[in-house]
Amino acid sequence: MPAPTGEEIAFERCEDAGAFAELSDSLCARIASPLHPDMPNAGSLDLFVRKFPAQGERVGEIWMLAGGPGETGQSYFTEIEGFRAALPGYDVFIPDHRGTGQSSRLCAGETPDSLAGTALAGEEFGPCFGEIWQNAERTTAFSMTNAAHDLDYLMDELGGEGRRYVYGLSYGTGLAMRFTQLRTVSVDAVVLDSLVPALDDAEHDLSHRSHTYDAVGLAVIARCAADPVCDARFEGGVNAAFNQLIVEIDSGERPDLAEYVPGGNLKHALGMMLDTPQSRALIPDALKLAIETPETLPAFFETEVTPAFDLFAAVQAYPDTAFSITLAGLIGESETNRRPEMTAEDVAQEEAGLGFTSSLTTVQTFTQMPLYQRDSYFDAPYENLPPILVLQGDLDPKTPLAGAERHVADMREAGGDVEFVVVENAPHAVWFFAQTCVQQSLDAFFNDQSPAASCSLDQAMRPS
Known part of the structure; x- marks a missing residue:
């Protein structure tokens, strides 16, 4: 009998497999990975990987990279059955990046057996950040490059024969591209869903997130203005009404709105509503209520807006x-925010006049972490890229179409073979809203054909 492979030794039935039908045949593994890949004696950390075995005859494997940085691989689980049906011959591997989920975390307060589980709560914050600073050498090992080394290591240790693909979503696309720069294992292709801007793109980095939101939000307002029925709902038209509302908010004339919207900030609430097609379609309603009957906004958000996020909840x-x-x-501070020196006052001044904003830009100004040095892969030109498929929504408020187009141009300039599919009316995270498009694009791409240059949302995801 042949000796068991590393994969056969490592994987076993997951503890939660019986709790969720979609996880029933999943297998789980924990494997030690070097804390510093270039320092073999510096210790190790644990990486958690879940595997969904191929349905039918196995032809290869696909590795799914979650977003964030900070999201767990579990963000894929609600839709995993559709993905497996689209790729029946592939093992699907979903790792938790270092620092997330059931992989080693940055502090004890984030571990599953802590007071609030993997979330930080109450009195856990102080000790956690104290631990992070006291163990700064360990903390700074949780970099994007080291996470890419983890992927390389996991593929080598746990992967099998046949075709091998990587599917990255949001931050996972940036991680996938970092992986292409350092990989030692071979992959047949990379799929990038909601492609992050190139790291040297100073117009679309995280410090400009509110500007990205506002650009997409203004496109939504323009569509209302072009619709006679929608435009007629507002005295003088939606453009004039919207602009006046923002002037009043910025001048402090509408303090009442803080009482009626989630988080106390209408601009943030409107920005959040861009994240799903259903909530985006409610933006004219939100504006109408904010202008005329703001006291009705709490019920509106509870009964109309919140259900539009059930997919993510x-x-x-x-x-x-x-x-x-x-x-x-x-x-974020070490790599993906090009302006970490920004203060909350800078952000407020820069965002005056914007109608759709993100709380992230302000939150970043309060996050103090022991930063790591940007390494040689940061801003480095691409070389020897595998074939790449990019799936991008044209109304993505987080990773904008313009940023993706520029990033793709960089790849092509480096000689990359890149297929670019624009998903009409799609927000961030295309897979969750346009599975038919994604399935068709993957099928063509994996069979060495060019997918359609554009496609649409799934019928069920189109607002009625």
Whole structure:
């Protein structure tokens, strides 16, 4: 009998497999990975990987990279059945990045057995950040490059024969591209869903998130203005009404709105509503209520807007799904925010006049982490790229179409073979809203054909 492979030794039935039908045949593994890949004697950390075995005859594998930085691989679980049906011959591997989920975390307060589980709560914050600073050498090892080394290591240790693909979503696309720069294992292709801007793109980095939101939000307002029925709902037209409302908010004339909208900030609430097609379609309603009957906004958000996010809220049913704000702060300040010196006052001044904003830009100004030095891969030109498929929504408020187009141009300039599919009316995270398009694009791409240059949302995801 042949000796068992590393994969056969490592994987076993997941503890939660019986709790969720979609996880029933999943297998789980924990594997030690070097803390510093270039320092073999510097210790190790644990990486958690879940595997969904191929349905039918196996032809290869696909590795799914979650977003963030800070999201767990569980963000894929609610839609995993559709993905497996689209790729029946592939093992699907979903790792938790270092610092997330059931992989080693940055502090003890984020571990599953802590007071609030993997979330930080109450009195856990102080000790956690104290631990992060006291162990700064360990903390700074949780970099994007080291996470890419983890992927390389996991593929080598746990991967099998046949075709091998990587599917990255949002931050996972940036991680996938970092992986292409350092990989030692071979991959047949990379799929990038909601492509992050190139790291040297100073117009679309995280410090400009509110500007990205506002650009998409203004496109939504323009569509209302072009619709006679929608435009007629507002005295003088939607453009004039919207602009006047923003002037009043910025001048302090509408303090009442803070009482009626989630988080006390209408601009943030409007920005949040860009994240799903259903909530985006409600923006004219929100503006109408804010202008005329603001006291009705709480009920509106509770009964109309919140249900539009059920798709994402469903992920919370899985254990250890809490987003890692510490990892997001570490990588954001060290790499993906080109202006970490910005203060809250700078942000407020820069965002005056914008109608759609993100709380992230202000939150970043309060996050203090022991930063790591940008390494040789940061801003380095691409070389020897595998074939790449990019799936991008044209109304993505987080990773904008313009940023993706520029990033693709960089890849092509480096000789990359890149297929670019624009998904009409799609927000961030195309897979969750246009699965038919994604499936058709993957099928063509994996069979060495060019997918359609554009496609649409799934019928069920189109607002009625």
